[in-house]
Structure formats: C-alpha cells, structure tokens
Amino acid sequence: MAENSPILDVRGLKKFFPIRRGFLRTLVGHIRAVDDVSFDVRSGETLALVGESGCGKTTTAKVVLGLEAPTSGTLRFEGADLQTLDAAGRRRYRRSVQAVFQDPFASLNPRMRVGAIITEPLVVHEQLGRGQVREHGLRLLDLVGLPERSIDLFPHEFSGGQRQRIAIARALALEPKLIVLDEPVSALDVSIRAQILNLLRDLQARLGLAYLFITHDLAAVAYMSHTVAVMYLGKLVEFGPARAVATEPQHPYTRALFAAALPSHPDERREDVPLAGEVPSPLAPPPGCRFHTRCSAVMERCSREEPPLVHTDGRLVACHLYSPTPGAGPWQPQRAALGSLTSPSFTTGGNP
C-alpha cells in the first residue's frame, strides 16, 4: 500500500434533512447538516473532525459509514466512486470501513459472549469453520491486549476501558482500512483514556489504518491526528495539519474553539470567555459567512458574501480575513492544492 495514497476522498458532500410539518407533511425547509464539505483521509493517518454539537461532524461520519445517503457530492474509496459500485463492491466497502462508538456500555450486546461479539462480522461476511472463527477471535483479543479467557465472558464482566477494547477488536475483525472513531474515549475514566488512545495509535502504526476521528476533546485531537478539519454549521472553516491548526489557528472560529479548551495548568487560566452566544439553528443559517453572528473580527462584507476556502499559511481557511479577491466564487476543490496540503512535508512528528 502506498504511503500516502488517499483512501477516502470526499468532494462537495451535502446532506440535507427535509423538515415536514402538519397533517399533509408539507415540506417547510431543510436542515443543512452538511453543506459542501471536501476532505480526504490517507492510510496510516488520522483526520480529526472537530466542532460544536450541530456542526455536522456526526452526519459526515454517518455518510462515510454508509448509514445515510448523501444529498449530493461524491465519495471515492480507493479511487472508486461509491455511487457507481455494484453490490459486491458495496459489500467490500462496508468491510473496509468500520466504526468504534462512544459508549461501550451501549454498543455491545449484553447477551452475547465476547467471542461472538467480536467475530460476528466474520460470520456475516465470510464462510469460516467454528475452529477458524475462534482462532480468529483469540488473535483479535491479543491484538487489543485482552487475555484469552475473555472470549467466553459477557460484556458486563468488563470495565469501561476493557469494553472499548472489545469494541475495537470487533471493528478490526474484517481487517478494515478506515475506522470511524466517534468520541472513542469520552465515556471513559481519565486514567483509562491514555491506554485506549495509545492502543489506537499502536494499531494504526502496525496495521496502517486510516482513522476518521470525531471528538470535542481538543487535546486528544492535537495528540492523535495528522490533519484537522474544523466544521461550523455544516461548513468546513479550517483544514490543515493538526499541529499548525492547534497551535496557530487562523479562522476566528478555530481560534475561539481552541481558546475555549481547558488549561492543563492553573497558570494558563484565561481571562475572557472566547466565544459568546450559541450556534444558530441549521434550519436557517446566517447568510454570508455562517459564523459572522458570533465572530469577533466581523466585517461588513461577512454578512453578504460567503467566504471561499483559500490557502493560507499551509492550510485552507474560509474567512474574509484571508480571501484576497472580493466577490470570488465558492471554492472549487482542486486536487493539486489539496495534494500539496496533505503531502508528507506537512505531517508534523511523522509516523512512528
């Protein structure tokens, strides 16, 4: 597998949910949950999607997992357009993309033994004998650092961290290429989080996995990811290398978001609240730049024109502070531009 080949390539993704009211279920509008979002995920790398609740990050993940059909836009997996795939191709896609969810108390069936839970994807997708399945199960447990005897136990016999390991083992059963991590450590105790984050990092290094990492824990983003996509009300506002975005955010929203992160030491206490008010309703997003109602650097132009995503300081930013040409059209995805962005020279730290 090539080092930095994009495994998933999303272009102009839109997902609108119709709002119907009354007896006749008349269409009264759309919730624009995801509105023209483009990104790519590369094997062995982690893309983090961050933003406040309602920004569309979970909807994006659902579309990637095939749980929601996109309203428009294309998703390419290893170069193949998902919409043109036949049944066998779709099956292959679903095998290659797996998920780990937030709450391991809700995501594991309490009536199934661990062995059955983690090998269920194998039983569904492959014809294997009982012995083979068990053998596979033991290998998966070993991979996530659980003892062999766990295979015959039930989920309730495990702590939160161990359950999350079981969920990870299940996600790994079909040797996927991309794993969607939806808040994988938010429900865990503080002393357990580091264990799971380390495990995910090790697995990525060993198996060359790509991660789509959805979280609101900004420190975990800086720690885990290669690239960060910041979303606000269904739009991408900033997209670039994790370290650069976390330490020198450019978009006023990203700045406010990272300034709102809690300090790691009492000496770093902040004086002011970085962002007032609340996210407006996605049913009627503000015109122009969607962030202009809360922005500290708002200009007259912001309420009229929607800012395009432009190249600034080694990343893409959608803000009029950085767009040189007034009245420029909406940003069109350019392979060349994005390619240079996610090229190895931008990945800080490097792969272990």
Place this chain on the structure above:
Amino acid sequence: MDALLEVKDLKTYFFPDEGVVRAVDGATFAISAGQTLGVVGESGCGKSVTARSILNLVEAPGRIVSGTILLHDDFGTIDITRLRPDSRTMRSIRGAVIGYVFQEPMSSFSPVHTIGSQIMEAILYHNRVSKREARARGVELLRRVGIPRAEHRMDEYAFQLSGGLRQRAMIATALACEPKLLIADEPTTALDVTTQAQILELLRDLQAQNGMAIMLITHNLGVVAEMADNVVVMYLGRVVEEGAVNDIFNQARHPYTQALLRSIATLSDEPRTRLATISGSIPHPYNRPTGCLFHPRCPQFMLGTCDVDEPRLVELAGGQAVSCFLYQPSGVSGQASADGEAPSIGSSVDGRKLTDG
C-alpha cells in the same frame, strides 16, 4: 481559616443485598467562604456521594455511617449528619444555605412545569414574598445568568432550552436564595467546550459578586486547573491528596495524582508521542484492595507495606496533605511530617514530566 463547611472522617456506606459498598470511607476536608474547592476523582471515587451526604440526600440502602459535617452559619454551627433528612432545619438549609447544580440539567428539571414555576417554587419556599415578587426575582436571576429574553423563558419548559441555557437555568435555580455554598456536580460535562467556558466564567463571576463558596465536583483536571483554589483528590472513597491548586499541579505527591496528571493529553504536547498510562482499572466496589486502595495500580508499590497497612492523610509543609507510605512518618513519632523535601519520586516512572513550569 474560617471554614464555612467542615467534613470530618465522613463515611457513607451503601448496604444492598449483595454486600457493603463503602462509597465514602473517611473523607476529611473544609471549604471557606469565597473559595472554590475542586473535588477530583474518577467514577466510584465517592465524590458525588460526598456531595449528597452534605445535602443529607443519601438514598436507601445508603446512609451516613459516621463522621461529622459541620456547617458554620450565622446562627452557629450545625452538624448536618445529626439532622433528619426531612427535618425542617435540613430543608431550610437545602437551597437557602447550600445550593446544588446537578450534572444533567434535563433530568433535574421537571418536564411538566415551566422553568419559571420551578425557580419561583424555590423562592416562595424560603422567603415570605408574593408571587409577583417571586416572578420578578426569577426573571432577574435568569437575566443574571445570561439567558436572553428572560421574561419569555420563564414560561418555557426545560426541553425547549438548549443544553447551555438549561444549565444556566439550573444555576439560576440553585442561586435563587443566595446560598453560601454552591455544590456543582460535573456542571459542564455534557456541554460543548465553548459553552463549558461560558458556564465556568459565569460561576466565577457570580462568586466574585456574592462571595459564595463553590464545591466543584469533576473528573476533569482541566476544570480544576481553570477554577479551583484548593483541590481534594479522591480514590475509592478516600482522600488521597489535598492542597492548593498550584501545589497539586506543580508538585503532586501521591502516585495516583502524579499518574493522573501525566496521563492527560495537552494541547502543547508533541503529537503522537506515547501518553503515560495508569495500569489496570478501577477495582469493583465489592472487591476492594487491602491496605492502600491504590496499591495494585501503583508504580511505587512496596510489598509488605502498601498491601497490608492503610496509610493516613499526613500534612506536609505548606498545607499539602497526602495519604501514602512514601510520606508517612516512620517509627513512633519520628519526623512528624516529612517536611520540605519529599522523596524524589516520579523520576523513575517513564513518560513525561509533570509540568513544564
């Protein structure tokens, strides 16, 4: 120190059919007026049960087994553990002297009463005022906690508010009778980072305005770093370390506190380096370790000591207190407190240093 509330050797146990759960097993700490005390710990450490004990709201099969909770009020000193939960005195303390903000504002508000009627209920219970007056105060409270269109919001129900507004309304309700002490149990856990920052700022502003004490219960060391003056670290029902917030972050003494601080990722970290971890997981409440409760996970475990005897909370120089054999006075009454230099620990553990300061 003029303590407003003193908790001494509090033990709150639960007695379900299967055995005894020692939810709080000898907690001791104090809170002064105008001060914020951060109570940190992971699930099962007894921080919420401690708060419920202070409010005398421990539900069956649990009860306060021993210890005292002294509330120093204008009227004198009251031991809350001696009051019946439904007594007149206890009810006049709850809400009026001690306010409470719960973690989940959705389940704390009644779904069938308006926000306004619930705030007014608290005001009318503790004060002799007319309904009109109570409503005016309610609107004023909602305005003070930063809820826009407060007049209008009084007549809405909890489900009509967003998470952040609901938590603000919860705080308004807790403040309705100007309590001396506000207990906030994970007040921002369910909220977005930006809303979290707003709520913490609000609590700080309100504290500056009326000088109330805040007992902030959280598992999040970031919240503690942002808010607390003093910190109590709990593990399995016991206080393992306490001290001023800077001391805890700069020179944590207990191996558990040190490990907790090391294990959190920070924004300034080098990306994709290994995080230091704490081995094992929190023991099941029916399966408590002997001796020091942390010994099965402790990197500095001493065989024959930590698994046999229970360490006591010992005060070190500078007011920091720690419950660990690394700091216990040896012998009969030797160096009563390990003054000044503690044994240099932490250096042997792999991983990152505690702080960069």
